[in-house]
Amino acid sequence: MKSNSTARIAFFFLAPALIAIGVFFFIPVVAAFVLSFTDFDIYSLGNWKYARLVGIKNYIDLVNDPLFWKALKNTLYFLFVGGPLSIAMSLATALLLQSKVVRFKGIFRTAYFAPVVTTLVAVAVVWRFVYHPRFGLLNYALSFAGIDPIDWLGDPHWAMPAIILLAVWKNFGYNMIIFIAGLQNIPQELYEAADIDGAGKWQQFTAITIPMLAPTTLFITIITMIGYIQLFAEPYVMTQGGPQDATLSIVLMMYEQGFRWWNMGYSAAVAFILFAIILVASLIQTWLSRRSRAS
Amino acid sequence: MIHTCLQRIFLAAFLTMYYIGCNAGAEKGEVVFWALGAEGEHVAKLMPEFERRNPEIKVRVQMIPWNAAHEKLLTAFASNSLPDISQLGNTWIPEFRMLNAIENLNPRLGSSSTLKETSYFPGIWDTNIIDSSLYGIPWYVDTRVIFYRTDLLALAGYDRPPVSWDEWFDVSRKIVQQEIAESAILLPTNNEWAPQVILGLQKGSSLLRENDTYGNFRGTEFRDAMTTFHKFFTERLAPVKAQQFANIYQGMTQRQFAMLISGPWNIGEFSRRMPVELQDKWMTAPLPGPDGGIGVSLAGGSSLVVFRSSEKKEKVWKLIEYLSEPEVQMEFYRLTGDLPSRVEAWRNPLLAKNKYASAFFTQLNHVVATPKIPEWEQIAQKVREVTELISTNSMTVDEATMELDRAVDLMLEKRRWMAQHEE
Numbered sequence: 001m002k003s004n005s006t007a008r009i010a011f012f013f014l015a016p017a018l019i020a021i022g023v024f025f026f027i028p029v030v031a032a033f034v035l036s037f038t039d040f041d042i043y044s045l046g047n048w049k050y051a052r053l054v055g056i057k058n059y060i061d062l063v064n065d066p067l068f069w070k071a072l073k074n075t076l077y078f079l080f081v082g083g084p085l086s087i088a089m090s091l092a093t094a095l096l097l098q099s100k101v102v103r104f105k106g107i108f109r110t111a112y113f114a115p116v117v118t119t120l121v122a123v124a125v126v127w128r129f130v131y132h133p134r135f136g137l138l139n140y141a142l143s144f145a146g147i148d149p150i151d152w153l154g155d156p157h158w159a160m161p162a163i164i165l166l167a168v169w170k171n172f173g174y175n176m177i178i179f180i181a182g183l184q185n186i187p188q189e190l191y192e193a194a195d196i197d198g199a200g201k202w203q204q205f206t207a208i209t210i211p212m213l214a215p216t217t218l219f220i221t222i223i224t225m226i227g228y229i230q231l232f233a234e235p236y237v238m239t240q241g242g243p244q245d246a247t248l249s250i251v252l253m254m255y256e257q258g259f260r261w262w263n264m265g266y267s268a269a270v271a272f273i274l275f276a277i278i279l280v281a282s283l284i285q286t287w288l289s290r291r292s293r294a295s
Numbered sequence: 296m297i298h299t300c301l302q303r304i305f306l307a308a309f310l311t312m313y314y315i316g317c318n319a320g321a322e323k324g325e326v327v328f329w330a331l332g333a334e335g336e337h338v339a340k341l342m343p344e345f346e347r348r349n350p351e352i353k354v355r356v357q358m359i360p361w362n363a364a365h366e367k368l369l370t371a372f373a374s375n376s377l378p379d380i381s382q383l384g385n386t387w388i389p390e391f392r393m394l395n396a397i398e399n400l401n402p403r404l405g406s407s408s409t410l411k412e413t414s415y416f417p418g419i420w421d422t423n424i425i426d427s428s429l430y431g432i433p434w435y436v437d438t439r440v441i442f443y444r445t446d447l448l449a450l451a452g453y454d455r456p457p458v459s460w461d462e463w464f465d466v467s468r469k470i471v472q473q474e475i476a477e478s479a480i481l482l483p484t485n486n487e488w489a490p491q492v493i494l495g496l497q498k499g500s501s502l503l504r505e506n507d508t509y510g511n512f513r514g515t516e517f518r519d520a521m522t523t524f525h526k527f528f529t530e531r532l533a534p535v536k537a538q539q540f541a542n543i544y545q546g547m548t549q550r551q552f553a554m555l556i557s558g559p560w561n562i563g564e565f566s567r568r569m570p571v572e573l574q575d576k577w578m579t580a581p582l583p584g585p586d587g588g589i590g591v592s593l594a595g596g597s598s599l600v601v602f603r604s605s606e607k608k609e610k611v612w613k614l615i616e617y618l619s620e621p622e623v624q625m626e627f628y629r630l631t632g633d634l635p636s637r638v639e640a641w642r643n644p645l646l647a648k649n650k651y652a653s654a655f656f657t658q659l660n661h662v663v664a665t666p667k668i669p670e671w672e673q674i675a676q677k678v679r680e681v682t683e684l685i686s687t688n689s690m691t692v693d694e695a696t697m698e699l700d701r702a703v704d705l706m707l708e709k710r711r712w713m714a715q716h717e718e
Binding site: 039041042043045046047050052133151154155242243244245259260261262 | 365366369372373390393394395396485486536669672673680683684687689709712713716
């Protein structure tokens with residue numbers, strides 16, 4: 001009896017949050033899921049009778065849509081090249097900023113973190129200048145190494161590397177701060193003990209820093225992966241998915257289908273495929289980390 | 296990234312609430328007018344005079360950025376919060392007509408003493424007609440013409456612009472062969488579909504067939520047009536990598552190309568951004584036709600539409616009549632550089648004496664509408680995508696036009712189903 005009333009009181013207190021989540025999260029998700037089995041489009045917006053239930057047709061079309069595979073390939077390219085690069089960059093800068101030889105740490109830390117809090121649109125304007133094939137800083141710098149000018153955003157082969165470079169530069173500061181916090185949590189005694197035992201700097205790094213950072217690294221890997229799979233803003237402002245769809249990501253494709261062409265049903269199907277991909281990837285990661293912790 | 300996604304969602308939510316708030320906050324009797332981009336900035340300056348003449352009407356102008364406008368109008372339609380009147384790109388009219396969101400203006404036109412069809416360019420007027428009913432009044436007009444360097448064409452032996460496709464190629468070849476400029480003409484396939492579609496229309500292609508339910512790009516007309524288009528690239532008359540010409544004024548100044556197909560906004564830009572010593576060395580010309588004479592171009596521009604949900608249609612119509620007065624249109628031209636839709640306005644010395652505008656006047660009498668279906672914009676993007684592959688030689692003309700028809704037929708499946716459904 002007593003536990004029943006406690007539960008009721010608990011529900012009463014949780015109600016506002018549950019209602020908010022229900023209205024703003026579960027209902028839209030369910031609606032989108034239903035939508036993904038219809039061909040809801042601009043015609044249906046005008047008149048409901050022009051919406052058809054099409055079963056899994058959207059999903060079948062999607063699998064047969066070369067653009068979807070291109071978008072998926074681009075997203076995975078971005079994820080597997082950009083992700084590790086970004087994490088390595090964050091770890092390297094974090095280590096540098098924690099080392100005893102570096103001075104003016106505060107200034108560097110702020111400088112590295114600044115891109116994270118800068119508006120992407122402003123950043124994009126500057127980077128478009130940097131990438132300009134004739135007058136850009138990057139090609140100018142490369143010219144000293146005897147490298148011919150590269151049409152960074154215009155060449156389908158170079159557009160994605162250019163987007164990766166921008167994204168890594170823009171985002172590594174965030175993970176860097178988390179790594180710094182992780183590094184500060186490693187007890188100094190471990191290094192002192194290792195020193196006494198005669199371990200070199202590299203051995204200390206591989207035997208102390210890396211294992212001690214494992215929880216931080218797992219957290220960062222998952223967060224980075226979820227973030228990078230949802231690549232959207234960078235190509236949206238820099239290339240609009242071009243040239244020749246070389247920078248079209250899954251989320252950008254979803255946005256274009258939904259809000260540009262108003263193919264809501266198809267767009268919802270893209271969203272659920274993306275959801276499935278992220279879910280599977282997260283499960284694999286947790287499983288891997290659990291296995292490594294067990295061993 | 297994830298936080299930017301969240302930001303966008305919050306921004307969208309905020310904007311929605313803001314607009315709902317705005318509309319709710321509009322005083323009773325206030326006419327809510329959505330105007331886009333620069334037009335939205337300037338049209339407000341024309342309102343005091345209107346309100347002076349019609350003291351009983353108050354107008355609230357709300358500026359909507361161009362790149363968000365389409366999305367915003369559709370969401371407003373879905374949430375039943377459309378304004379009373381809006382500026383609409385004239386290619387959007389079929390879509391809003393299909394949604395049954397905009398008012399048929401035939402009855403009002405019939406009883407209007409100041410507005411009549413004959414005061415407008417026929418091709419532009421036609422973009423507002425769907426199934427012989429009028430859904431918008433042209434507000435300002437837009438089309439594409441050639442912008443060119445007179446001195447560079449003169450060096451190639453042309454003291455006037457080319458007037459046929461043969462001459463167009465001849466002057467282009469001379470410019471490149473005699474190294475007068477790096478390329479003859481800029482055809483930026485990375486972000487433009489207009490030149491390609493114009494070439495097709497000039498050859499007489501219908502673009503779509505069977506009541507706009509199938510693509511007709513593999514038809515001889517469009518294929519011929521694309522063969523010509525392809526020649527510009529294979530003969531190196533047009534640069535294949537157009538992205539590097541982010542600044543076309545610089546490109547034109549530094550002789551990277553001598554010709555460009557562009558719209559009226561560039562009259563102002565060229566006057567501002569070309570260096571002083573080149574100011575008398577650029578000109579505009581109507582597009583040459585395949586067999587000589589003036590070729591057709593796109594019927595662009597914006598119209599004013601009345602939404603069916605409005606409860607102030609009488610007042611809105613007065614506003615449209617006011618904005619359509621030739622003097623008011625000229626004032627608007629002075630403010631924005633937008634070309635007036637009323638033919639009478641062009642007799643005003645300000646326009647009649649503008650030597651760059653006369654090519655537009657000529658061209659505007661030779662404009663045709665693109666297919667009047669909601670999918671057109673998506674089809675046009677596909678045209679751009681596929682013709683980009685032609686320009687880089689990644690696809691032959693035959694492959695590209697087949698691919699275009701395949702993709703377009705898929706997009707039009709719903710139209711075919713609806714056509715059957717209606718019967």
